[in-house]
Every structure is written in C-alpha cells, then in structure tokens.
Amino acid sequence: MTEPKKLKVATCSLAGCFGCHMSLLDIDEKLFELVKVVEFDRSPITDIKHCGPCDIGIVEGGVCNAENVHVLKEFRKNCRILVAMGACAINGGIPAMRNNVDLWDCFQEVYHYGIGLENGQIPNDPELPLPFDKVHPINEVVRIDYFLPGCPPPADAIWKFLTDLAAGREPKLDYEMLHYD
C-alpha cells in the first residue's frame, strides 16, 4: 500500500518575533506525528528560500517593509490555504505600536539615542528592505483563509488547527485555546 500523499506546508516570519514558530516547535513529540503527514517547503525550519506550490502557508508577523510584501505575495501565489498565525499577522501586534511614531524618530531613537550607543549610524544600505511608515496586518495586503490568534497561539491550538486542516475539517478552537495574548 502506498503512503498517503503528504501535505506541503510553508511557513515564514515577517514582522514578528519568531515566537509563533517557537510555539509550533512546542508541540514537542507531536512533531514526529506531524512530519508523517506534512512535508515542509519554504520555512525557517528547512531554510529553503522560496516556496513552490503548497497546500498550506502559515505566516507569522505583520507587514513592516517592502520585502515582507514580496514574501507574502509569494506565499499567496503558491499556497492553496493561507493562514495568519499570531497577533502580529492578525492586527499588526506589538510592531504596530510604532504606527503613531514618526519613522525617522523611531530610527533616531534606536540608532542614535539608545542607551549605551556611541557614534550611532542609521543603516542605509541599498540591499536593506524599504521600511513602511506603518505596520499592517497581512489581510490588508493579501486574502487570508484562516486566522489563528494568540501571542503566541498555544502549541495545542496550533496542533488542533493543523490536524483539523489536514483532516479536511473546518478548524475550530475551544474557548481555552482562543486568546489574544
């Protein structure tokens, strides 16, 4: 008997802290069960740089610069189902707290006036992605199929969500698994 075809999953972290990815890893020994039914394409876990056609794309973090938009559009183009994972992807989260601070003031604070800084310089390499004046949730840039809230979503919520999706069920979170912090 042939093995059932594995689901292809891609993940990325945009303007996030990788906390959601850490929570994904927090499913611990269930990772062994997960890799039986899932194969990772582009992801910090595989270090593959660009994704091919995938069944599920999971995006952590909001959009804070031009590169985030390119990555997000690549995911939308290639992923049948696109999931916004965590507070930042869903409403901008902590990075969006800079939305009412002038971008230049932000840079000054970080690179010039930060405690312990001497002769600070604001990075200005053409290779660096262009920062946006505001951070946006990813559903303001591309269409999103599912939202998985939490900061981060608990490992159990990620597990429940992915196994529901893999089994072709509509993902449903219990009360205790749904929180925004």
Added chain:
Amino acid sequence: MLDGKTIPFEEGETIMEAAAAAGVYIPHLCHHPEFKPHGSCKLCTVSIGGRLGAACTNQAAEGVKVESETAALNADRLALTQMLFVEGNHVCPSCEKSGNCQLQAVAYHLGMLTPHFTHFYPARDVDASHPDVLLERNRCILCELCVRASRDVDGKNIFGIGGRGIKARLIVNSASGRLADTNLSVRDRAAEVCPTGAIILKRHGFTVPIGRRLYDHHDIAEVPVAGLKEPMRD
C-alpha cells in the same frame, strides 16, 4: 419570552435586567447593572417583537417575544466588536487588563478570530500624569461608564467625551486637561469601572498570573460583570 424561555420581570425592569436576574447573558459592553443605561455600544441589540432595540434601554413587557441568540444578531455583534477593535489600538499582548478585559472577553464569546476590518491606528494620547491612575486612550471604547461613575456616584464629574466620529475621545475636566489636576482618587468608582484597560490603577498590572485571570477559563457569559458572579435576583 426570551429565546423561547419565559423570563420573570418586575414592572419597569429592562430586558437586560430581567435577563440578568434570570441568569441569561445578553452580550454588552456599555451596560453595567449599577449605572443608568447608556444604549451606545449596541451589542445587546435584540429583536423585540420583530423590531430591533437595545436590551439595556427597552423595558420588559408581558407577552412580548424577544430574540437574542440568533445567528444574525450574533453576526452583527461580532461585526460591532471587530469595529471597536480597529477603531482603537487594542494590543492585548502588551495590555495589563488582558485576561480581565470585557472587550476581549466579549470577542472570545463571539468567537472573533480577526478584527477583519482595515485598522485605523488612530493617534491617541496617553495621560500618565496622575500618581495612581493611568489614562490610556488607545484602549478606550467610549462606553462612558467612567463618565457615569464620576458624575453619578463619585459626584466629581471628572470625565467626558469630546470630539466626534474617529476624533471622539475621553476628556478630563480640569483646566490643563490632565488627570493629575483633578481630584480623582484610587477609591473612586470611576477609577475601577472601566471594562477595558483605558483607565487602570498603576502598580497593579500583571499581579494575577496568566491562567488565573477572570476570563482565562470562563466565558464572559458565566461571569457577566467583574466580581459579580451570582445572578442579581434570588
């Protein structure tokens, strides 16, 4: 009759009061049993004999069929809650009120997974001038509970709402507009009635650990008002 169940009521009682006394939850944010109805958040909108009205401002009457838990009304409630989220800057992970916040708890109750609408990210001022109370306007939902508490209970008239539309904001009744220049005290009802984290006592943040907060394990329908677990009557 509320959702097919006969609810007893006393003359002059609102639908919200009668329902709460019978242990039936109707989602709400601007309503508080101790204060005069405000009818502004519209979350408690119910169908009263086929017409829509706020449960907190309409009186209960005999023989009237009231519907609350319908898919259509809950969809409207979800949309209203989502609009409240995008109209302010509600960053739950950084908020001291998280886990004890009624806005958040109502959103959980309604199963909100995303605020859905385009975020306004309005620029709102924080007033940290008072030694004991922080005014964080980013989290204000303009329910006017603090306005009512300060005016009707504390007798100080410290808060008000100024401006219109997206510019509407909580204002402070002092010449400087600063909270420090009022006679607000930590013992005032207005200092602790806020359903969100807009008015919070300083040095009390995160004292209750995650997992033991009011709404960590209990839906707001089971704990409708902070600290008021029993139905009001009987």
